[in-house]
Amino acid sequence: MESGEIVEYIDDQKIICTVVMEGGNQRLRLLTEHNREVKVAAQRLSHRGSMRLDMSAGRNRLVDSLRELSIKRSAIADEIEIEALWEVLNQEQTWIDLDTMTGLCFPTAEDDDHQSGVIRALFKSRRYFRFKPDRFLPHTEEQVAAIIDIERKAARRNRLIDAGAAWIQSVKSGSTAQPPACHRELAEKFKSFYLFDKESPDYDAARTIMKRADLTSSEAIFNHLVAVGVWTPDENVDLLRYKIPTDFSQPVLEWAQSVPAATAGTFKDSSRVDLTHLTTITIDGQSTLDFDDALSIETRDDHFLVGIHISDVAEHIKKGDLLDREARSRGSSIYMPDNRISMAPPLLAENRLSLKKDHLRPAISTMVKISLTGDILSYDIFPSIIRVDHQLSYFEANVSAEEGEAIGTLYNIATRFREKRLGQGAIQITLPEINIWLDESGIPVVNRVNRESPGRMLIAEMMILSNWLSARFLAENNTPAIFRSQPKPKDRILKNGTGSLFQNWMQRKLLNRFVLRSGPDHHCGLGLDAYVTATSPIRKYFDLVTQRQLRAVLGLETAYTEKEIEDIIGQLAQPMADVGRIQFRRNRYWLLKHLEGRIGGKEEAIVLQRRRNAYSILLKAYMIECPLPQSSGIHLKPEDLVQVTIQHVNARNNTLSVFMG
Incomplete structure (x- = not known):
């Protein structure tokens, strides 16, 4: 290829008109219509004709000539009616070379300019023809x-x-x-x-x-x-991100409405044991609307008879029905500072399934015979009918523990049961709970809750007792269920259930994750040989499934097979992980929103560990970790107490920064 030849190439979806300044076998040095010198491989050329420019004319004259030529060729391209051309040629599914196509478009003119015009037209609009610089293929109608x-x-x-x-x-x-x-x-x-x-x-x-x-x-x-x-x-984007429904479809609501409320005659001829003569109580947080569990206690001559009564949700939500499928898809109720999303429609969760005061309810009752010294002598599990007499808050239960005999006795029994678990190697992690809610103005309010108060402690231990006995009952009857176990911790810091705030926090980090399987195994954290969760069937689908297995042993329904249990565990693994993530993030979000109003405030913190460029610390008042930049001349070690100043908080971005103050 020689100097002076006019050639074109395609660059950035445009055809560029150029003149060869220096030829070669592989790469050409070209001057473009835009007054740029470029090097282009010969195979990139879209058109090469016989036209030449006088290279002695000067660069500006050459560029002007190229521009005029490009404008002329574009005008020729505009004359071509491509759709009409395609209508003539589309029946022939063969490639058409450039000379033939130029002759079809311009029968009386087949020079370089008209060839370039054809290339330009068919390159610009590739709706009707497949394009190659030297040939074209009509597309089919499809x-x-x-x-x-x-x-x-x-x-x-x-x-x-x-x-x-x-x-x-x-x-x-x-x-x-x-x-x-x-x-x-x-x-x-x-x-x-x-x-x-x-x-x-x-x-x-x-x-x-x-x-x-x-x-x-x-x-x-x-x-x-x-x-x-x-x-x-304050949009809760996690609900959208994880596609969590916040309401129920009309068919589900109608089905829930059709569930009958219990009356005096509902269970008249059933095999349920009438326990309405017992004085039963519920103990929950002040904002609780769905009551899963109730307690009773009777003092006999030489023992106590403790009753742990769980709402028989499976009596109303039948395996495989619309309500069951809905609950299974959700996996759990979700509790957040600014919202509560029930696993079952509120009409059921907060009313007909809930152990509300003065209402008859079907239950699965565990009656435990306990010696006056706190030893478990025997137990029995059976379907029952109960009526709650007292609905107490944790605060009211704490007062009753000091003044009332029944709750005081339950607290003592709970204490002894915990001591027994600790003696069997249980790891009792004692950390305060940070409770967050929104006031009437939508402002987050933070409250530090003592989880070891009498009311909370006795409920926790009574539920652990009930779940352990349910696990033993199912294992003894060779019935698969969603058994929960836990391997030994990576290391053990706490001894005999005591320890500092630092030790409890670090011990929690050393725990291994619990394991779900269809058969029983040891739960190291609780110090028990078998464990299930069956005490929250209104709120958790796993508990509802285990309750159905208990009912099956009692002759009330057909049990799940081992494979069905394993399938449920697998199917709910991701939904339950999402629920946990959403609850954690939303609590953290509102805690950080609260701290946005505390910028500049001073807080006491515990040093947890040293990292590469900072310390990890725990803000005691809020039980939240954050980094503390290292300060020159100051050396800290784990468990040191320091005072820090809140520097920056952004709840939406999940950021919290402090400095030594």
Whole structure:
């Protein structure tokens, strides 16, 4: 190829007209119509004709000539009616060379300019022909229809991108103009992008909109959705991210409505034991609306008879029915400072299934015969009918433990049972609970709860006792269930159930995860040979399944098979992990919102461990970990007490920073 030849190549989806300045076998040095010198491989050329330019004319004259030639060839391309050409040629599914195509388009002119015009026209619009610089293949009618559909979608996408960028810029500027007609669709795309990032099908479109609107972070998308009223400033995005339903479908609600309330005649001819003569109590938090469990105690001549009564949810929610399928899909109720999402519709969870005061309820009762010295002598599990007499809060139970005989006795029994577990190697981790709720103004309120108060401690131990006995009962009857076990900890810090706040916190980090399986095994953390959870069937599907296994042994229904139990464990692994993650994050979010109002405040903290560039510390008042930057000249060791100042908090970004103060 020689100097002066006019050639064209494709760059960035454009055809560039050039003149050869220096030829070669592999790469050519070209001067382009844009007055740039480039090196291009010969195989990249889209057109090579016989036209030449006088290289002695000077660079500016050469560039002007190339520009004029490019304009002329583009005008020739515009003369070609590609659709009409395709209608003539599409029946012949064969490649058509450049000379033939040029002759078809321009019968009286087949020079370089017209050849380039054909290439330009068919390169610009590839709706009707498959393009190669020297030949072209007509698309079939089906292919053309598919391409038109793709083009239509691309054009619509571009309109959405333009509208989205304009909408964001308008909102940022404070304009009160009406949102675009497609604002709902745009909002859904923004939500999907914010929630799922690169996994969102709208990721590329949203990123393009952000770039056009000069947004640099996904938080700007969140702020836009808040500004236009799609989300609130405290939107719980995890519920959306994990696709957690916050309400129930109409068929589920109608089914729940059809569940009859218990009356005096409901269980008249049943095999249930009537325990309505017992004085039964519930002990829960003040905001509790669903009551799973109740207690009773009778003092006999030489022993106590303790009753642990669990609402018989399986009496109303039958295996495989619509309510059961709904509960199984949710896995658990979700409790957050600003919201409560029940596993079952509230009509059931808070009423017909709940052990409410003065209402008859079916229950699964565990009656435990305990010696006056606290030894468990025997137990019996059976279906019953109960009526709760007293509904107490933890505070009321704490007062009763000091003044009332029944709760005081239950507390003593619970204490002895715990001592027995500790003697069997249980690890009792004692940490305060940080309770967060929102006041009437939506402001987070933080309260530090003593989990070892008499009311909380006795309920915890009575539920552990009930679950242990249920596990033994199922194992003795060779019935599979969702048994919970736990291997030994990685290391043991606590001895005999005592220890400092630091030791309890670090011991928790050393625990191994619990294991779920269909058969019993040792639970090291509780110091028990077998364990299930069956005391919260209103709130947890695992507990409902185990309750059904108890009912099966009692002759009330057919048991799940071992395979069915293993399948349920596997199916609920991810939903239960999501529930735990959502509850943890939402509690942390509102705790950080509270701390946003404490910036500049001083807090006492415990040094946990030293990391590479900082210490990990625990803010005692809030039981929350955060890093403490190392200060020159100050050396700390684990369990040191320090005073820190809160420097920065951002609940939405999950950030908390402090400095030594």
